[in-house]
Amino acid sequence: MKKLLCxxxxxxxxxxxxxxxxxxxxxxxxxxxYFEETLVLxxxxxxxxxxxxxxxxxxxxxxxxxxxxEPVAPNPNPNAYKAVAEIRKALAEENYRLADSLQSKLxxxxxxxxxxxxxxxxxxxxxxxxxEYYRELNLGKAMAKTTYTNNGIHFTREYFxxxxxxxxxxxxxxxxxxxINCSIDFQSLLQFKTEIEGDKLMVNGYxxxxxxxxxxDDAPEPVQFDENRGTRFTSLFEIQSSDGEITTTDSKxxxxxxxEAVIYISIGTSFNGFDKNPVTEGWDNEALAxxxxxxxxxxxxxxxxxxxxxxYQALFNRVELNLEASEKAALPTDQxxxxxxxxxxxxxxxxxxxxxxxxxxxxxxxTPGVPANLQGIWNPYMRPPWSSNYTVNINVEENYWMAxxxxxxxxxxxxxxxxxxxxxxxxxxxxxxxxxxGWVVGHNxxxxxxxxxxxxxxxxxxxxxxxxxxxxxxxxxxxxYAFTQDKDYLAQEAxxxxxxxxxxxxxxxxxxxxxxxxxxxxxxxxxxxxxxxGYKGATLYGATSDLAMIRELFEDFIKxxxxxxxxxxxxxxxxxxxxxxxxxxxxxxxxLQEWYYDWEDEDPKHRHQSHxxxxxxxxxxxxxxxxxxxxxxxxxxxxxxxxxxxxxxGWRINLWARLWDGNRAYKMYRELLNYVGPDDMKxxxxxxxxxxxxxxxxxxxxxDGNFGGSAAVIEMLMQSRDDTIFLLPxxxxxxxxxxxxGIKARGGYEVALEWENTQLKKVVITATVxxxxxLVYNGKQKEITLTQGQTLEVDW
Numbered sequence: 118m119k120k121l122l123c124x125x126x127x128x129x130x131x132x133x134x135x136x137x138x139x140x141x142x143x144x145x146x147x148x149x150x151y152f153e154e155t156l157v158l159x160x161x162x163x164x165x166x167x168x169x170x171x172x173x174x175x176x177x178x179x180x181x182x183x184x185x186x187e188p189v190a191p192n193p194n195p196n197a198y199k200a201v202a203e204i205r206k207a208l209a210e211e212n213y214r215l216a217d218s219l220q221s222k223l224x225x226x227x228x229x230x231x232x233x234x235x236x237x238x239x240x241x242x243x244x245x246x247x248x249e250y251y252r253e254l255n256l257g258k259a260m261a262k263t264t265y266t267n268n269g270i271h272f273t274r275e276y277f278x279x280x281x282x283x284x285x286x287x288x289x290x291x292x293x294x295x296x297i298n299c300s301i302d303f304q305s306l307l308q309f310k311t312e313i314e315g316d317k318l319m320v321n322g323y324x325x326x327x328x329x330x331x332x333x334d335d336a337p338e339p340v341q342f343d344e345n346r347g348t349r350f351t352s353l354f355e356i357q358s359s360d361g362e363i364t365t366t367d368s369k370x371x372x373x374x375x376x377e378a379v380i381y382i383s384i385g386t387s388f389n390g391f392d393k394n395p396v397t398e399g400w401d402n403e404a405l406a407x408x409x410x411x412x413x414x415x416x417x418x419x420x421x422x423x424x425x426x427x428x429y430q431a432l433f434n435r436v437e438l439n440l441e442a443s444e445k446a447a448l449p450t451d452q453x454x455x456x457x458x459x460x461x462x463x464x465x466x467x468x469x470x471x472x473x474x475x476x477x478x479x480x481x482x483x484t485p486g487v488p489a490n491l492q493g494i495w496n497p498y499m500r501p502p503w504s505s506n507y508t509v510n511i512n513v514e515e516n517y518w519m520a521x522x523x524x525x526x527x528x529x530x531x532x533x534x535x536x537x538x539x540x541x542x543x544x545x546x547x548x549x550x551x552x553x554x555g556w557v558v559g560h561n562x563x564x565x566x567x568x569x570x571x572x573x574x575x576x577x578x579x580x581x582x583x584x585x586x587x588x589x590x591x592x593x594x595x596x597x598y599a600f601t602q603d604k605d606y607l608a609q610e611a612x613x614x615x616x617x618x619x620x621x622x623x624x625x626x627x628x629x630x631x632x633x634x635x636x637x638x639x640x641x642x643x644x645x646x647x648x649x650x651g652y653k654g655a656t657l658y659g660a661t662s663d664l665a666m667i668r669e670l671f672e673d674f675i676k677x678x679x680x681x682x683x684x685x686x687x688x689x690x691x692x693x694x695x696x697x698x699x700x701x702x703x704x705x706x707x708x709l710q711e712w713y714y715d716w717e718d719e720d721p722k723h724r725h726q727s728h729x730x731x732x733x734x735x736x737x738x739x740x741x742x743x744x745x746x747x748x749x750x751x752x753x754x755x756x757x758x759x760x761x762x763x764x765x766x767g768w769r770i771n772l773w774a775r776l777w778d779g780n781r782a783y784k785m786y787r788e789l790l791n792y793v794g795p796d797d798m799k800x801x802x803x804x805x806x807x808x809x810x811x812x813x814x815x816x817x818x819x820x821d822g823n824f825g826g827s828a829a830v831i832e833m834l835m836q837s838r839d840d841t842i843f844l845l846p847x848x849x850x851x852x853x854x855x856x857x858x859g860i861k862a863r864g865g866y867e868v869a870l871e872w873e874n875t876q877l878k879k880v881v882i883t884a885t886v887x888x889x890x891x892l893v894y895n896g897k898q899k900e901i902t903l904t905q906g907q908t909l910e911v912d913w
Contacts, residue, residue, distance in 0.1 A: 138257070138446070138465075139442065139443045139445060139446030139465035139466070139468075139469065140438070140465045140466075140468035140469045140472055141255065141256045141257045141469070141472060142253055142254070142255050142256065142257075142446075142469075143156065143253060143254040143256070143450040143469070143473070143810070143811060144251065144252065144253040144254075144449055144450055145169075145251075145252050145253075145449045145450060145451060145809075146250060146251065146449050147250060148168055148169045148170045148171060148250070148252070148263075149167070149168040149169055149170075149810070150168075150795070150798070151795030151796070151797055151798055152166060152177070152497055152795070152818075153793075153794075153795040153796060153808035153809060153810060153812065153814070153818065154168075154451070154795060154808070154809045154810050155167055155168055155169075155177070155810055156169065156252065156253075156254040156261045156810060157254075157477075157480070157493075157495050157810070157812070158254075158259065158260075158261055158276060158277065158278045158285070158480065159278055159480035159481050159493070159494050159495070160278040160279055160280040160283065160285075160480065160483065161181070161280055161479070161480065161481060161482055161483020161484055161494075161528075161531075162180060162181045162182070162280075162283070162483060162484045162487075162494070163178070163179070163180055163181075163278050163283070163285060163382075163384050163494075164178070164179035164180070164181070164278075164480070164481065164493070164494035164495045165177065165178055165179075165276070165278060165285060166179075166495050166497065167252075167261055167263075167276060169252040169261075169263040169274075171241070171243060171247045171250065171265055171267070172240070172241055172242070172243045173238055173239065173240050173241065174237075174238070174239040174241070174263070174274065175236060175237070175238055176236065176237040176238075176239075177233065177236055177495070177497045178233075178234045178235055178236065178237055178352065178382070178384070179231075179232075179233060179234050179494050179495055179496055180234050180350065180384050180386055180494075181481075181484045181487050181494045182348070182386045182388035182484065182487055182564065183231075183232045183234055183324055183348055183350055183386050183388070184229050184230065184231050184232055184324065184348065184388075184563060184564040184565070185229040185230045185232055185324050185325040185326065185327060185328040185340075185347065185348075186229030186230075186324075186325075186326060186327065186328075186347075186563060186564070186565050187326055187346060187347065187348075187394060187395060187396075187565065188391065188392050188393065188394060188565055189226075189542055189565050189566070189567045189568075189569075190226075191542075191545050192545060192549050193225045193226055193569060194223075194224070194225045194549065194550065194569070195549055197222060197223050197224075197225070197549055197550045198548070198549060198550055198551055198552040199222075200219055200220075200222035200223050201223070201551060201552065201638075203219050203222075204216050204219045204220065204223070204637075204638045204656065205627070205637050205638065205658075207219060208637055208638060208656070208657065208658045213648060213652055213654040213656060213657065214652055214654065216638060216654070216656040216657075217578050217654050217655055217656045220578035220581070220582045220638065220655075220656055221572065221574045221575060221576075221578075222574070223550055223570055223582055224570050224571065224572035224573060224574050224575075224576055224581050224582065225550075225569035225570055225571060225572070225573070226567070226569065226571065226573060227329065227330050227333070227504070227561070227571050227572075227573060228330075228504055228506040228507070228561040228562060228563040228567050228571065229327070229328060229504065229506070229563045229564070229565060229567070230328040230330070230500065230501060230504040230505060230506065230563075231490050231491075231492070231496050231501060231504065231505035231506065231563075231564075232307060232324045232325075232328075232496070232499070233305070233306055233307075233496055233497050233498060233499065233501075234305065234307070234350060234352065234384065235303055235304060235305030235306070235307065235309070235320070235322075235352065236303070236304050236305070236497075237301065237302075237303055237354070237382070238301070238302045238303070238304070239287075239299050239300070239301055239380070240299060240300045240302070241272075241297075241298065241299045242298055242299065242300075243267045243268075244268070245267065245268045246267075246268075247265050247266065247267040248265065248266050249264070249265055249266045249271070250264070250265040251263070251264050251265070252264075256433070256469075256472050256473060256475075256476045257430070257433065257434075258277075258426060258429070258430070259277060259278075259425070259426075259429045259433070259476065259479070259480065260275060260276065260277045260425075261275075261276040261277070262274065262275050262276070263276075269293075270291055270292065270293045270296045271291065271292040271293075272289070272290070272291050272296075272297070273288075273289075273290045273291070274287060274288065274289055275287070275288040275290075276288075277422065277425050278425075278480075279413075279421055279424060279425040279428070280425070280428050280429070280483055281424045281425065281427075281428045282409070282412070282413045282416070282421055282424055282425070283383070283409045283413075284381055284382065284383055284409060284410065284413040284421065285381070285382040285383075286379055286380065286381055286382075286413075286418065286421060286422075287379070287380040287382075288377070288378075288379050288380075288418060289372075289375070289377065289378045289379070289380070290376070290377045291376060291377075293376075294360075294376045295360060295361070295374040295375060295376055296375075296376065297361065297372065297374075297375040297376065297377070297378060298372065298373050298374065298375075299371070299372050300369050300370065300371045300372070301318060301354055301356070301369060301370040301371075301372075301380065302368065302369050303318065303320050303352065303354065303368075305320070305322060306499045307322045307323065307324055307325075307350075308322050308323050308342050308344070309321065309322030309323075310322065311367070311368040312367070313365040313366070313367065313368075313370075316355060316356070316363050316365065316370070317353050317354065317355045317370075317410070318353070318354040318355070318365070318368070318369070318370045319351065319352075319353055319354075319403075320350075320351065320352040320353075320354075321349070321350070321351050321402075321403060322349070322350055323342070323344070323346075323347045323348065323349050323350065324347045324348045324350070325340050325341050325342050325347055326341055326342070326343050326346035326347045327340075327341040328340050328341070328499070328500060328504070329500070330500070330503065330504045331498075331500040331501065331502060331503070331504070332503070339500060340499060340500070345396060346396060347395065347396070348386055348387055348388050348395040348399070349386065349387035349395060349396070349399060349402045350384065350385065350386045350387070350402055351384070351385045351386075351402045351403040351405070351406040351407075352382065352383070352384050352406065353381075353382070353383040353384075353406045353407065353410045354370060354380065354381070354382055355370075355380070355381045355410060355414065356370055356372050356378055356379070356380050356381075357378065357379045357381065357414065358372060358375040358377065358378035358379070359376075359377065360374070360375055360376050360377075361373060361374055361375025361376070361378050362374055362375075379418050381410055381413060381414055383406045383407070383409045383410035383413070384406055385400070385401075385402040385403065385404070385405030385406035385407075385409065386399075386400070386402050386405075387399030387400050387401070387402045388400070388564070390486070391486070391538045391541075391542075391564060391565050391566040392538075392541070392566075429479065432479050432525060432527070432528070433472075433475060433476065433479060435523075435524040435525070435859040436475065436523055436524055436857070436858065436859035436860055437856075437857065437858045437859060438468050438471055438472070438830065438855070438856075438857045439468070439855050439856045439857070440464040440465070440467060440468055440852055440854075440855040441464040441465065441854070441855070442465060443462075443463050443464060443465030443466065445457075445461070445463045445465060445466060446465060450469075450809070450810075450811065451792070451809035453466050454466070454790065454792045454807060454809065454811075455792045457787075457790055457792075458790070458791045458792040458802075458806070462851075464851075464852070466790065467786070467787075467790070467830075469811070470789075470790055470807070470811060470823075470826060470827070471826075471827050471830045473811050473823065473827075474519065474823045474824055474826060474827025474828075475519070475523055475525065475827060477489075477493055477820060477823055477824070478516075478517075478519065478520065478523075478525055478528050478824065479525065479528060480493070480494075481493035481494045481495075481820070482516075482517075482520075482528045482531050482532075483527075483528065483531070484531055485530065485531060485534050486531060486534035486535050486537075486538055487531055487535065487564060488507065488513060488516065488517070488531040488532040488535050489513075489516045489517075489531070489820065490505050490506060490507060490513070491503055491504075491505045491506060491507075491508060491512055491513075491819050491820065491821070492505045492818060492819065492820055493516075493820040495812075495820075502817045502818075502819070503819075504561070504563070506561050506562065506563050507535075507561065507562040507563060508560065508561055509558055509559070509560060509561065509562055509586035509589065509590065510560055510580070510583055510585075510586065510589075510642040510643070510725075510727070511642070511725070511727070511764060511768065511821070512764055512819065512821045513532065513562075513821075514589055514590065514593065514734070515764050515767060515768065515821040515824055515825045515828075516532070516820065516821055516824045517529055517532050517593060517824070518734060518771070518824060518825060518828035519824060519827050519828035519831060520532075521596060521597065521599075521600040521601075521861055522600075522828065522831045522832070522835075522860055522861055522862075523827070523828070523831060523860065523861075524859050524860060524861050524867065526597065526600060526601055526861070529593070529597055532590075532593060533593065533594065533597055533610070533611075535566070536590050536591070536593065536594060536614055537610070537614060538566035539556070539558045539562055539566045539567075539568050539586075539587065539590070540556040540587070540614050540617055540618075541556075541566065542565075542566045542567065542568040543556030543557050543558050543566075543568035543587055543617075544556045544617070545568075546558070546559070546568040546569050547621050547624075550569060550570065550584075551584070551621075551624075551625060552624075553620075553621050553624035553625055554620045554621065554624055555587075555616075555617045555618060555619065555620030555621030555622070555623075555624065556568070556587055556614075556617045556618060556620075556621060557584055557586070557587045557618075557621050557625075558584075558586030558587040558590060559571060559581075559582075559583060559584050559586055560580055560581060560582075560583045560586065560642075562586070568586075568587075570582050570583070570584060577655065578640055578655045578656050579640055579641075579642070579643050579644060579645055579655035580640075580642065580643045582638070582640055582655075582656070583640050583642050584625075585662070585663055585666050585667075587617075587618045587621065588618055588621075588622060588666045588667055588670050589666050589730075590618075591614060591615050591618040591619075591670050591673075592666070592669050592670055592673060592734070592735070594610070594611035594614055594615050594673075595611065595615065595673035595674075595676070595677060596863075597611065598611055598677070599839075599863040599864070600861050600862075600863055600864075600865065601865065601885070602864070602865040602885065602886045604680070604681075607677060607680065607681065608681055611677065612677050612678075612681060612683065615670070615673065615674050615677060616674065616684070616687075618670060619670060619671065619674050619691060622667050622670065622671070623690070623691070623694060626667070626694065626698075627658075629658065629659060629699060629713075632697070633659075633697060633698065633699035633700070634694055634697050634698050634699065635658050635659035635663075635664065635698075635699045635713070636658065636659060636660065636663040636664065636667075637658035637659070638656050638657070638658065639656075639657060639658060639659060639660040639663045640655050640656060640657070640660060641655075641660045641661070641662045641663075641711050641712070641725070641727055641728060642662065642725050642727045643723075643724075643725050644711065644718060644719075644720070644723050644725050644727075645718070645719035645720070646711075646712050646716045646717070646718065646719070647716055647717045647718070647719055648716060649716070653719050657712060657713055658713055659699050659712075659713035660711070660712065660713065660728070661701065661702075661709070661710055661711050661712065661713075661728035662711070662727035662728045662730055664698050664699055665727075665728060665729075665730040665731040665735060665737075666730055666735075667698065668695065668698060668731060668735075668737055669730065669731065669735040669736070669737060671691050671692075671694070671695040672695070672736075672737060674688075674691060675688055675691055675692060675695070678691075699713070701731075701738075701746055701749075702715070703745065703746075703749045704749075706752065706756065707748070707749060707752040708749055708752045708753040708756055709728060709729065709746065709749040709750050709752070709753045710728070711727075711728040711753075721756055721757065722756075722757050722758050722760065722761070723757070724761050724762070724765040725765070726753070726754070726757065726765070726768060726769065726772065728753075729750050729753060729754075729772055731746070732746075732747065732750045732772055732775050732776070733768070733771045733772050733774075733775045733832075734771070736838050738750060739775075739838070740775075740776065740777055747776060750772070750776065751776050751778075754769060754772060754773065754776075757769075759781075759784065759785050759788065761805070762804070762805020762806070762814070762815050762816070762822070763805055763813050763814065763815030763816075763819050763821065763822035764813075764815065764819060764821035764822050764825055766785055766788060766789050766805065766822065766825075766826075767789065767813075767821065767822045767823075767824070767825020767826045767828070767829060768825055769785055770782045770785045770786050770789065770825070770826065770829035770832075771825065771828060771829045771832050773785065773847070774829055774832040774833045774836070774846070774847040775832065775836070775847075776847075777846050777847050778847060779833050779846075779847035779848045779849040779850070779852075780849050780850055782829060782832075782833055782847050782849065783833070783849035783851060783852070786826060786829060786830070788806070789806065789807065789813075789822065789826045790806065790807050790826075791804065791805070791806030791807065792806060792807065792809070793805065793806040793807060793808055793814035793816060794808075794809070795808065795809070796816060796817055803816075804816075805822075811823070813826075831857075831860050832847065833846075833847040833848060833849065833852075834847075834848065834857055834860070834870060835857075835860055835862065835868055835870065837862035837863040837864065837866075838863060839863060839864065840863075840864045840888060840889060840890045840891060841890065841891045841893060842862045842864075842866065842868065842882075842890050842891070842892050842893065843893045843894075844868075844870060844877055844880055844892060844893065844894040845870065845872060845877055845894060845895075846893075848872065848875060850875060852875075853873075853874060853875055854872060854873045854874065854875075855871075855872060856869070856870060856871040856872070857869065857870050858870075858881075862890070864886075864888055864890055865884060865885040865886040865888065866882050866883065866884055866885070866888070866890055866903075867882070867883040867885070868880065868881070868882055868883075869881040876913075877894050877895070877913045878912075878913070879910060879911075879912060879913075880892065880894075880910070880911045880913065881908060881909070881910045881911070882901065882903065882908070882909050882911065883906075883907070883908040883909075884903035884904065884905060884906065884907050884908075885905070885906075886905050887903060887904050887905045888902075888903055889901070889902050889903070890903070892911060894913055897913075899911060
């Protein structure tokens with residue numbers, strides 16, 4: 118554990134509140150003015166972004182299941198599949214321009230959008246000067262705090278959002294009796310009405326039934342409401358105080374002359390599943406919110422807090438990273454980030470960012486079948502960037518790269534459950550768009566498990582027509598088994614879904630002129646090629662990324678089929694097709710080709726690197742088994758350079774880690790933490806990196822960069838494949854000494870590492886199942902034998 122840093126001048130300025138670990142606490146000396154400065158809380162379903170204002174506290178509220186839209190139409194483009202033969206004919210004739218134009222026939226509706234529930238305002242009516250301001254987010258407790266002194270009275274607010282009790286609480290205290298006076302108001306961009314029921318402020322409303330993406334500029338009515346359509350919501354607010362007086366108006370609660378009070382917030386929606394109409398088949402949102410509030414208010418604040426801490430810390434405390442204590446804890450987090458961007462050393466800030474990623478996953482991914490979206494669960498916009506949806510060509514997957522390695526396997530479940538949903542809608546999409554069996558998912562999805570390719574017959578094929586989403590998602594099913602070794606899960610849930618994705622691939626693949634299996638048509642996500650004739654296009658046959666994802670899925674499926682001893686004849690067919698897939702090609706620059714031919718890219722430094730999927734997050738390109746392909750991947754990354762942002766930089770850090778280049782990975786990790794000012798703040802630093810509140814600045818905010826960066830820290834320190842565990846494979850020189858405990862390796866092992874002077878000192882392995890893992894460090898191997906539950910310390 119790190120030593121607590123309590124510098125004298127900070128004790129004077131901010132009393133003992135700041136005596137905290139530099140890697141577990143975000144703190145600031147002023148309120149947030151912009152969303153990118155807020156502190157975010159969540160219980161995996163309810164989200165809150167806190168501004169921490171003095172006179173007025175503003176809190177953006179969200180609920181993970183509150184989206185626009187309703188269940189998808191099963192067949193929005195019934196004749197789409199007829200275009201496949203036309204496109205394949207154009208490609209066979211090398212007519213890429215025609216193929217691009219025909220792709221519009223294979224497009225359907227856009228996804229729906231994640232909605233902002235509303236804004237809670239607490240008006241404290243202060244007058245005069247306020248001093249000693251301090252606000253924090255304690256990652257070790259998933260609690261926020263705001264303190265200040267006004268007119269000689271010290272006020273404290275304490276916030277948390279409880280998963281076990283499904284409630285948000287705000288505790289108000291003062292050091293002078295009966296000094297707290299405030300009123301509570303709620304506003305929303307959605308359709309809503311407020312009323313008072315007893316001492317409760319009750320808000321009932323509904324979301325739009327359709328919201329066009331924010332990048333559709335010419336939509337005549339981009340947000341569409343109908344009182345008979347759309348997901349319903351209820352928000353309840355109630356105050357409890359032993360000595361204060363609570364009064365009401367039509368739309369406000371008022372607290373007067375209190376020494377201490379607790380504000381309770383409960384939310385319910387009518388969402389009842391991706392395939393249920395939220396109006397006619399939905400949950401009773403009002404009854405749900407009332408039940409949660411009533412049960413919570415029967416418990417003391419201390420009990421609610423204890424329940425919250427017990428639940429949260431059981432997840433967060435599993436992993437501990439220690440690099441080096443830092444005196445930078447004496448600075449507000451935004452100032453630390455600025456100094457770090459300008460070159461200061463602050464390893465505790467690097468730990469803080471890693472811990473923040475784990476915190477965000479716990480806080481945004483605990484709703485069955487509803488994974489964390491592009492913004493986790495924190496969105497204040499009616500038409501959020503890219504609809505705040507599930508972008509399946511990297512983003513939703515990157516959100517979950519550390520779920521297993523960071524020992525948060527339970528938090529993988531929302532994505533795994535969602536895969537079952539999109540497989541259901543995806544079977545219809547496979548038939549109507551591609552005339553295949555199995556299931557398929559395109560570029561985007563949403564809470565309604567939309568699976569069709571998007572674009573509405575006018576989208577760019579480089580993004581709208583990509584159809585490998587189901588293939589990529591299915592690799593997560595195997596990954597969950599690889600870490601947990603849960604054969605019941607593999608047999609009952611993962612295997613049938615994996616088989617469906619494989620069936621689509623087998624039907625979709627065709628042979629090229631040399632007899633190799635390829636996809637046709639195909640695209641490489643969001644990238645553009647240039648043919649020797651100078652045509653810039655997106656549609657081709659045999660894109661490397663398609664075949665990389667199919668290779669990985671086929672290899673996962675073959676292992677799963679062998680473990681379960683199922684579908685032997687089908688498995689042999691999969692093996693045959695796998696072995697006849699068009700092989701990787703190394704281009705004239707020594708790079709791994711992205712296209713079937715050795716074509717140039719319109720943008721050689723393009724943010725996507727989908728054709729490197731086999732290196733990461735896949736496993737079939739490796740340093741020791743495929744050194745030529747690994748070197749070609751390295752050359753590709755060198756050509757692309759390091760100047761990229763957000764999710765892309767997070768991905769590249771992991772790729773460099775898989776190439777065992779810890780210093781290059783660390784260089785980009787530092788760049789991921791470049792300070793970026795709030796989007797609407799004039800004159801602030803721009804570009805990609807990290808906002809003052811440590812959320813990822815793509816820009817704008819996308820949470821995938823946070824998750825990718827945190828996953829990369831583990832990837833630098835430990836990698837695994839089947840029953841082989843690589844120890845410190847990409848340790849940066851600057852992380853000279855340190856330790857990490859609680860991380861997970863494939864095969865069902867928990868790993869703890871300690872190193873000094875960049876040399877491994879100790880490794881401790883705990884087996885959740887019996888096994889014989891091989892440990893690899895610095896070119897040396899040790900095979901060990903473990904019984905279930907056994908812990909073994911291995912010296913090097």
